[in-house]
Amino acid sequence: MIDTKDMMIIDALELSNWDRDFVLMLQKGGVTCVHACCGLWENARETLSKVAGWHRFFEEHQDLVMPVKTGEDIETAKAVGKLGIILGAQNTSALEDELGLVSVFNELGVKIMQLTYNNQNLIGSSCYEEVDPGLSRYGKNVIREMNRVGMVIDLSHVGTKTSLDTLALSSRPVAITHANPDWIYPTKRNKSAEVLAALRENKGVLGVCAYPHLINGASTTLEEFCDMISQTVEFMGVDHVGIGTDLTHNMSVDFLAWMRMGRWTHEIDYGAGSKSSPGWPEWPAWFQTPVDFPNIAQGLAARGMTYDEVSKIMGGNWYRFFSEGFKAEKELEKCVSLT
Amino acid sequence: MIDTKDMMIIDALELSNWDRDFVLMLQKGGVTCVHACCGLWENARETLSKVAGWHRFFEEHQDLVMPVKTGEDIETAKAVGKLGIILGAQNTSALEDELGLVSVFNELGVKIMQLTYNNQNLIGSSCYEEVDPGLSRYGKNVIREMNRVGMVIDLSHVGTKTSLDTLALSSRPVAITHANPDWIYPTKRNKSAEVLAALRENKGVLGVCAYPHLINGASTTLEEFCDMISQTVEFMGVDHVGIGTDLTHNMSVDFLAWMRMGRWTHEIDYGAGSKSSPGWPEWPAWFQTPVDFPNIAQGLAARGMTYDEVSKIMGGNWYRFFSEGFKAEKELEKCVSLT
Numbered sequence: 053m054i055d056t057k058d059m060m061i062i063d064a065l066e067l068s069n070w071d072r073d074f075v076l077m078l079q080k081g082g083v084t085c086v087h088a089c090c091g092l093w094e095n096a097r098e099t100l101s102k103v104a105g106w107h108r109f110f111e112e113h114q115d116l117v118m119p120v121k122t123g124e125d126i127e128t129a130k131a132v133g134k135l136g137i138i139l140g141a142q143n144t145s146a147l148e149d150e151l152g153l154v155s156v157f158n159e160l161g162v163k164i165m166q167l168t169y170n171n172q173n174l175i176g177s178s179c180y181e182e183v184d185p186g187l188s189r190y191g192k193n194v195i196r197e198m199n200r201v202g203m204v205i206d207l208s209h210v211g212t213k214t215s216l217d218t219l220a221l222s223s224r225p226v227a228i229t230h231a232n233p234d235w236i237y238p239t240k241r242n243k244s245a246e247v248l249a250a251l252r253e254n255k256g257v258l259g260v261c262a263y264p265h266l267i268n269g270a271s272t273t274l275e276e277f278c279d280m281i282s283q284t285v286e287f288m289g290v291d292h293v294g295i296g297t298d299l300t301h302n303m304s305v306d307f308l309a310w311m312r313m314g315r316w317t318h319e320i321d322y323g324a325g326s327k328s329s330p331g332w333p334e335w336p337a338w339f340q341t342p343v344d345f346p347n348i349a350q351g352l353a354a355r356g357m358t359y360d361e362v363s364k365i366m367g368g369n370w371y372r373f374f375s376e377g378f379k380a381e382k383e384l385e386k387c388v389s390l391t
Numbered sequence: 392m393i394d395t396k397d398m399m400i401i402d403a404l405e406l407s408n409w410d411r412d413f414v415l416m417l418q419k420g421g422v423t424c425v426h427a428c429c430g431l432w433e434n435a436r437e438t439l440s441k442v443a444g445w446h447r448f449f450e451e452h453q454d455l456v457m458p459v460k461t462g463e464d465i466e467t468a469k470a471v472g473k474l475g476i477i478l479g480a481q482n483t484s485a486l487e488d489e490l491g492l493v494s495v496f497n498e499l500g501v502k503i504m505q506l507t508y509n510n511q512n513l514i515g516s517s518c519y520e521e522v523d524p525g526l527s528r529y530g531k532n533v534i535r536e537m538n539r540v541g542m543v544i545d546l547s548h549v550g551t552k553t554s555l556d557t558l559a560l561s562s563r564p565v566a567i568t569h570a571n572p573d574w575i576y577p578t579k580r581n582k583s584a585e586v587l588a589a590l591r592e593n594k595g596v597l598g599v600c601a602y603p604h605l606i607n608g609a610s611t612t613l614e615e616f617c618d619m620i621s622q623t624v625e626f627m628g629v630d631h632v633g634i635g636t637d638l639t640h641n642m643s644v645d646f647l648a649w650m651r652m653g654r655w656t657h658e659i660d661y662g663a664g665s666k667s668s669p670g671w672p673e674w675p676a677w678f679q680t681p682v683d684f685p686n687i688a689q690g691l692a693a694r695g696m697t698y699d700e701v702s703k704i705m706g707g708n709w710y711r712f713f714s715e716g717f718k719a720e721k722e723l724e725k726c727v728s729l730t
Contacts, residue, residue, distance in 0.1 A: 155446045
């Protein structure tokens with residue numbers, strides 16, 4: 053049995069119904085830090101309300117949680133035994149058409165933004181659109197501005213062309229917080245070897261994802277999941293793979309409809325689901341709640357990985373990536389000139 | 392001649408057209424820190440754009456200016472010879488009806504909010520309304536929340552009843568950043584002895600104001616202005632008087648219309664002006680631009696004040712007040728428990 057006590061376990065995306073019980077489960081699972089989704093289709097004004105809601109959550113549960121805006125915050129969370137929470141949005145809808153809002157939401161601690169959710173937007177296009185024209189003119193400006201202020205670019209739901217454009221343009225490493233290689237689990241949401249090779253070149257990190265629709269459903273075994281991780285590590289290198297479960301604990305069916313259909317359609321859209329599996333999916337037996345995080349570490353160890361390798365995948369890589377990625381470009385230059 | 396070089400000169404309100412030349416004038420005048428108005432009638436979304444504009448200003452002129460969110464930032468500004476800029480709003484319109492936005496705008500560095508501008512709003516009422524019913528139910532919650540997060544309450548344009556209600560309710564000192572005693576210059580915008588006595592009791596600070604409509608116009612002499620300060624100090628105590636010029640350098644007539652009429656009227660409203668003096672007022676000869684700040688210090692010294700007294704009025708009092716006032720309640724408790 054591998055001991056996960058001293059590991060920094062970081063989950064690079066959860067979309068769960070946050071309450072005190074959920075935090076306690078994460079802590080029981082040994083999790084140090086979670087990237088929590090605080091926006092899908094929300095505009096700037098609506099995102100302020102989401103951030104305000106998080107302020108309240110941080111205040112009401114300050115004995116258990118703390119906001120994370122820097123790598124040092126993650127260290128502090130680990131040291132004091134609190135759960136660190138990184139706010140992020142799975143869309144750039146909060147920016148509307150205003151480049152200046154990148155630094156504004158960055159100041160509010162929205163430290164990660166996925167360029168597109170499931171649809172084409174002002175910046176680029178998604179993996180579900182028929183044609184992805186790549187980064188728009190505004191999109192290119194947003195990439196440069198995110199690079200400048202230290203807001204992490206996430207490509208998880210983003211289309212191939214927009215992803216490749218971003219990986220070519222970004223001066224800094226990029227994240228795919230929650231997706232898998234599509235040659236192992238072929239779905240639109242998973243990533244091609246071309247995109248993952250470009251991510252590897254960019255020194256980015258891929259968060260392998262346990263969302264049932266992105267693997268083989270609830271029947272996927274721990275061994276199969278860890279085998280996928282192992283193959284991904286072979287392709288990406290052990291420093292460029294982390295975990296992004298996409299856990300959707302205790303979420304309502306209403307939220308599912310909002311998540312998939314926002315305000316953009318009056319027809320049913322199944323997102324990563326399908327007509328035959330329209331609801332929230334069942335999760336595998338070995339990952340029912342965040343209490344089960346150590347199972348993944350055990351599975352990786354059972355597959356022959358060393359403590360260091362498991363530790364990197366369970367959170368060490370994300371810790372390194374976020375510590376750098378959340379810094380403003382100016383701070384990075386300072387660090388370089390000091391060394 | 393009194394030497395103002397080592398003084399921390401702080402102007403508790405300016406509503407000027409900020410550009411590089413204006414900053415250079417402030418620095419020539421020896422100013423360390425200015426509270427800059429970044430909102431009058433703007434709602435939450437619009438205020439984000441204003442904040443974004445300030446982010447750009449800070450970036451483009453980073454060799455000259457820096458944002459101020461804490462007392463330590465003011466010290467740093469003085470130490471490195473930059474102009475510190477505190478963002479604030481002359482209204483609570485940015486909060487709309489959402490209590491949670493207090494901490495959100497506080498996080499964005501909007502560290503001062505005037506409860507009302509010239510009209511009744513969701514929180515209370517202004518000095519220009521016929522009836523001021525005092526703080527609303529929402530208003531009381533906002534006061535408590537501002538106290539909690541360390542956002543300074545400003546009562547400059549606020550009506551008497553709302554001001555007295557606030558001074559009774561606030562657990563922390565309150566600011567009147569720009570107004571004068573109304574028994575010296577009788578206008579609706581200046582403050583009664585009752586309000587100023589309550590402010591003194593509250594350990595707040597009053598910024599005496601050079602806006603021509605709040606004194607005797609451009610013909611007011613430096614001696615008269617300093618005589619007013621002296622009388623104000625006699626009433627408030629030397630620790631509770633500062634400067635808040637309300638300087639409106641280089642502002643357009645269009646902005647004047649926006650300032651006075653916002654979107655709330657289609658008729659002309661003269662604000663602190665009048666039908667016979669509808670435009671931007673002429674400023675006194677001794678305060679034409681911020682280069683003239685030292686004139687006020689000279690005038691106070693000429694009136695017999697000591698270096699320490701002049702230093703407190705020119706900025707020392709605001710420095711102390713803001714250093715405390717910008718702290719979250721939690722940080723204050725920490726300071727107390729450390730001493």
